[in-house]
Amino acid sequence: MRFLKRTWLWFDDLTGLSAMLGPLLDHPVPKARKTAWFYVLGSATLIAFLIQVVTGTALASGYVASSGQAYSTLQFISSAPIGRVIRGIHYFGASAMIILIGLHTIRVYLMASYKYPRQMNWLSGVALLLLTLAMLFTGQLLRWDQTGFWSVLIAAEQAGRVPFIGNWLGHFILAGDTVGGATLSRFFAAHVFFLPGLMFLIVGLHLYLVVHNGISEPPSTKNPVDPKTYRPWFQALLAREGEPFWPYAAWRDVVFGFLVVATVVGLAILVGPPLLGKPPDPTIVEATPRPEWYFLWYYAILSIIPKWSENWVMVWAPAAFGAALVLLPFVARKGQRSPIRRPWSFAVVGVILFSIAYYGEVGKIAPWSPRMDAPPLPATVVGATSGPVADGARIFHDKGCEYCHKVAGYGGIRGPDLTYTGDTLTPAQIITRIYSGAANMPSYRGNITPDQMSALLAFLGSRHRQPIEPPVASSQP
Amino acid sequence: MSENSPSDAPTQSRPELNRRKFLVRLSIALSSIGAALVAVPSAAFLLGLRKSPRIWRTVGKLDDFKVGETVNVAFEDPSPLPWAGVTAQTTAWLRRVSDQEFIAFSTICTHLGCPVRWLSTADLFMCPCHGGVFYADGDVASGPPPKPLNRYPVRISNNEVQILTMPVPIA
Numbered sequence: 001m002r003f004l005k006r007t008w009l010w011f012d013d014l015t016g017l018s019a020m021l022g023p024l025l026d027h028p029v030p031k032a033r034k035t036a037w038f039y040v041l042g043s044a045t046l047i048a049f050l051i052q053v054v055t056g057t058a059l060a061s062g063y064v065a066s067s068g069q070a071y072s073t074l075q076f077i078s079s080a081p082i083g084r085v086i087r088g089i090h091y092f093g094a095s096a097m098i099i100l101i102g103l104h105t106i107r108v109y110l111m112a113s114y115k116y117p118r119q120m121n122w123l124s125g126v127a128l129l130l131l132t133l134a135m136l137f138t139g140q141l142l143r144w145d146q147t148g149f150w151s152v153l154i155a156a157e158q159a160g161r162v163p164f165i166g167n168w169l170g171h172f173i174l175a176g177d178t179v180g181g182a183t184l185s186r187f188f189a190a191h192v193f194f195l196p197g198l199m200f201l202i203v204g205l206h207l208y209l210v211v212h213n214g215i216s217e218p219p220s221t222k223n224p225v226d227p228k229t230y231r232p233w234f235q236a237l238l239a240r241e242g243e244p245f246w247p248y249a250a251w252r253d254v255v256f257g258f259l260v261v262a263t264v265v266g267l268a269i270l271v272g273p274p275l276l277g278k279p280p281d282p283t284i285v286e287a288t289p290r291p292e293w294y295f296l297w298y299y300a301i302l303s304i305i306p307k308w309s310e311n312w313v314m315v316w317a318p319a320a321f322g323a324a325l326v327l328l329p330f331v332a333r334k335g336q337r338s339p340i341r342r343p344w345s346f347a348v349v350g351v352i353l354f355s356i357a358y359y360g361e362v363g364k365i366a367p368w369s370p371r372m373d374a375p376p377l378p379a380t381v382v383g384a385t386s387g388p389v390a391d392g393a394r395i396f397h398d399k400g401c402e403y404c405h406k407v408a409g410y411g412g413i414r415g416p417d418l419t420y421t422g423d424t425l426t427p428a429q430i431i432t433r434i435y436s437g438a439a440n441m442p443s444y445r446g447n448i449t450p451d452q453m454s455a456l457l458a459f460l461g462s463r464h465r466q467p468i469e470p471p472v473a474s475s476q477p
Numbered sequence: 478m479s480e481n482s483p484s485d486a487p488t489q490s491r492p493e494l495n496r497r498k499f500l501v502r503l504s505i506a507l508s509s510i511g512a513a514l515v516a517v518p519s520a521a522f523l524l525g526l527r528k529s530p531r532i533w534r535t536v537g538k539l540d541d542f543k544v545g546e547t548v549n550v551a552f553e554d555p556s557p558l559p560w561a562g563v564t565a566q567t568t569a570w571l572r573r574v575s576d577q578e579f580i581a582f583s584t585i586c587t588h589l590g591c592p593v594r595w596l597s598t599a600d601l602f603m604c605p606c607h608g609g610v611f612y613a614d615g616d617v618a619s620g621p622p623p624k625p626l627n628r629y630p631v632r633i634s635n636n637e638v639q640i641l642t643m644p645v646p647i648a
Contacts, residue, residue, distance in 0.1 A: 068562015149564065150591060153645065154606075157590035160648030168526075170647035176527030177644035180565055181558025281563040283551040285584060287592050288605040302589070303607045307621055368608050372594065398598035404608065414608050442610045442618030447600050 028242030029249045030217035036252060038111070039215065041104035043253035044260050046203065048097035051264060052135075053196065055090040063142070065188035067181050070144040071279050078276065088268025094136055096264050098294050101132050106349050109328075112337035113216035116227040119329035121213060124206040126325045131199050138191035140292050144184060149280035150289035152183055161314045179282070214238065215249075219337035227334050288369070296363030297356045303368045307439075368440075370403035371412035381408040383462065392459025395452050399444065407463065415441060422463040430460055529555045533632065533639040536571060542579070542638060547572040547595050547613065550581075555642045569629055569640060570595050570602070572613065581629040581640050582615050588622040602626065 012018050032039050062083060064073045077083035105125065108114055114122035137155070141148045152174065160170035175182035214234055217223075223233075243249070278284055291299050305313050339345055374397070379385050382393040396402050404414035421430065431453065437443030448456070489497070534552035542548065550571045557565030570582040570593075582602070584592045591606035601618060602611035610618040615626035630641040 066560040066562070067558075067564040068560045153585060153590040156645065156647055157585070157588075166648045171526050171644065172524070174645060177529040178554050178567065178642075179645065180527070180554050181561035182527050183564070279563060281566065282584075282592075283549075283563070283566050283568050285549055285568060285592050285594055289591060303621075307623070310621070310623070369605060370603055370608050372603065372605055400596050400599040400601055400603060400610075403603065437619055440608065440619050442601055442612070447612075 024211055025246035025250075026244045027211055027214075028238040029215045029245045030237060031241050031243060032218050032249070035111075035218045036249070037256070038107050039249070040253050040256040041100055041107055042210075044256050045097060045100040045104050046207075047257040047260055048093055048100050048264075049199065049203065051093040051261065052090060052097060055086050055093060056192065056196075058086050059090055060192055063188075065142075065185050067144070067179075067184040067280070070142070070184055071276070074143055074145070074276055078273065084272055085265075085268050087273035088271065089264055090139075091273045092264045092267045092271075094139060095294065096260055098132055098136060100260070101129055105129055106353075110339045110342075110345055110349060111216065111219050112225075112332070112339075112342060112345070113219075114329040114332075115225045115335070115337060116230055116333050118209070118213050118216060119333065121206065121209045122329045123326065124202050124209065126322075127202050128199060128206065129325075130322065131195055131202070135191060135195050135199075136292070136294055138187045138195065141187055142184070142191055143274075143276065144280050145277035146280055146284065146287045147277050147289045149179070149282070150287055151291070152179055152187070154289065158314055161311050163315070215245075216337075219339065221336065221338045221341055224336045225334045288372075290366075291363075293360060293364075297359035298363075300359040300363035300366075301355075303366070304362075365413075367413045369412070370400070370414060372403050374402045374411045377402065377407060377410055381410060382459070388455045388458035389462050390459075391452075391455035392457070392462075395448075395456050396459055399448065399452075399456075401456075404441070418460060418463060420463050420465045421460045423465050425460075427457050427461060430457060527556075529642065529644065531555065531642055533634070533641055535637045535639050536569075537638050539633055539636045539638055542571065542573040544573050544575060547597065549584075549595070550640070552640055552642070567642070568592075570626075571631070571638070571640070577633060579631040579633070579638060580615070581631045583627040583629065583646055585627070585646065586622060587617075587624045587626060587646075588620070593626065 059077065062073060062077045064070060078087060108122065108125065137151070141151045156170040156173040159173055160166040162169055171177065173186075175186040217234070217237060278287070290296075302310070302313065336342060376397040377393045379390075382390055384390040384393075396405075396407070401418075402411040404412040405416065405418045406413055407417075408419050425433075433441070434448065434453070434456070435443060435445045437445075532555045534555075536550040536552050547570050549568055551566050551568045554561065554565040554567060568584050570584060572580045572582070574580055582593075586593045586604040586606065586609050588604065588607055588609045591604050593602040593604045593609070593611065595602055600613045602613075602615075604610070604620070604622070607621050609620035609622040611622065611626050612618045615628065617623075617625060627646040629643060632639050632641075
């Protein structure tokens with residue numbers, strides 16, 4: 001023990017570490033009282049980031065960033081028990097990080113901690129939020145299974161909607177004219193060096209600013225921010241009732257941070273990482289790429305907006321959202337911080353959270369996606385094994401109708417449910433719809449023979465709520 | 478630090494000030510040039526895009542394809558990197574329209590880039606992502622795609638069907 005202490009004293013004498021870090025640990029922070037637990041979200045985000053750095057480094061040691069081999073190295077990593085757990089931690093760590101940074105942003109927004117003098121704290125935080133989103137996208141793609149492969153093309157096509165530079169930007173994402181050997185290396189370098197390097201720098205700045213400007217005091221309606229008097233007022237507040245960060249505030253960060261680590265590792269062991277999809281082989285045309293849960297809401301929104309608005313939503317909506325985040329601390333730089341006096345801030349947060357949750361659920365169901373694996377309708381549903389009704393049911397499947405229209409629980413949900421068409425539409429109406437199509441239904445004019453049409457009509461016309469049962473002689477008196 | 482802060486000015490003579498100014502400028506200039514010497518080639522390498530030549534790739538014999546049928550064909554990138562593996566492959570939907578006429582469609586949906594599938598019994602292309610549908614000639618039938626499926630040039634050469642490779646069509 002004495003030896004350890006003497007070693008530390010010798011080390012500290014040569015490095016001056018305690019003289020430098022001591023004041024950082026001891027710096028006074030305002031008493032947060034009832035809201036104290038809201039202040040743990042930033043440090044928890046940092047802990048999630050560190051989880052990602054450690055597990056990411058471990059994963060990188062088993063990963064080959066080559067378009068041809070990455071998939072098999074992922075199979076290799078996943079097949080080892082420890083590799084599976086590390087992948088799991090990295091996967092749930094990513095989810096933890098986006099959730100925590102999101103909650104942290106909401107906390108700072110609701111408490112208006114971004115006001116003077118903490119505007120640069122907010123801006124560096126916004127940069128970290130956007131970088132986290134970029135890390136999520138590049139990370140899920142490094143799995144380099146079929147979904148990873150198609151994610152690159154989908155990202156390139158979206159980037160292609162940017163005016164003027166879209167084409168260049170799209171091919172920049174692909175690293176060339178086509179998806180190939182150079183593509184994955186680019187995403188690997190971004191995910192492992194470029195983005196995390198930037199994040200380290202900005203995290204450093206962010207932490208420095210937290211100490212330099214002090215942790216914001218819990219908002220109160222009595223103390224609106226006046227940039228002229230805020231700093232002396234804040235210093236007086238700290239002198240009056242501040243307490244050292246370590247350990248009076250830090251213990252909560254440690255407790256919550258530990259819960260984050262335990263939850264992430266627990267989920268990694270119990271649930272494990274997501275399964276790998278099919279290999280990234282472009283010749284397998286049966287691919288149905290879906291984003292991870294944290295981007296499902298965006299996928300859903302892109303699917304339900306009107307066609308004319310697509311370029312606006314894909315290019316200008318994210319740009320406007322980014323601009324709003326950047327402008328916020330300049331537009332609202334002083335005045336009331338209390339959320340009670342800023343009720344619209346609850347509305348903003350409510351709308352955002354509701355949209356992410358609601359559209360995330362919609363994205364999971366993806367009602368707009370044709371169910372291309374729908375099996376032919378079974379005879380029990382069709383009610384016939386031969387004749388025009390059975391022929392019509394086969395045509396209903398073969399012509400792709402069933403991929404979008406449900407009949408008795410089979411088929412897609414993009415179009416109206418046709419289980420009872422016989423009750424709701426006349427044959428003439430059915431013919432009109434099949435021939436003319438609609439915004440989301442192809443016209444079958446020239447694509448269907450008169451024989452096929454009459455069989456299809458026989459089938460659709462036989463869809464009744466009350467099946468017309470053949471008269472059966474009752475055996476009961 | 479401002480290079481002529483008020484506290485320095487009275488104590489420093491004019492030649493001293495000039496020397497200071499010179500040293501500051503020298504240091505800033507050399508640092509900038511040094512940074513550029515490293516950053517410019519690195520950025521050029523990063524921003525450089527691999528251009529592929531456009532070449533004709535054979536996808537099958539003329540007799541392999543039936544008139545009126547649309548089939549999936551695979552062909553290799555014009556200049557694949559050795560480590561590209563399966564990703565060096567590209568596919569197209571090849572339709573033999575008549576005896577001598579072919580159309581090759583890109584499999585990439587013009588909406589957001591998902592791979593469209595050919596439904597042979599329905600004579601339609603359908604996209605599994607957002608439900609875009611294209612007719613057999615590649616025109617938009619319904620759903621969100623803004624324009625028809627892109628086409629590759631096709632030719633018949635020595636009884637072989639060949640497709641001219643092209644960059645991934647973006648926007």
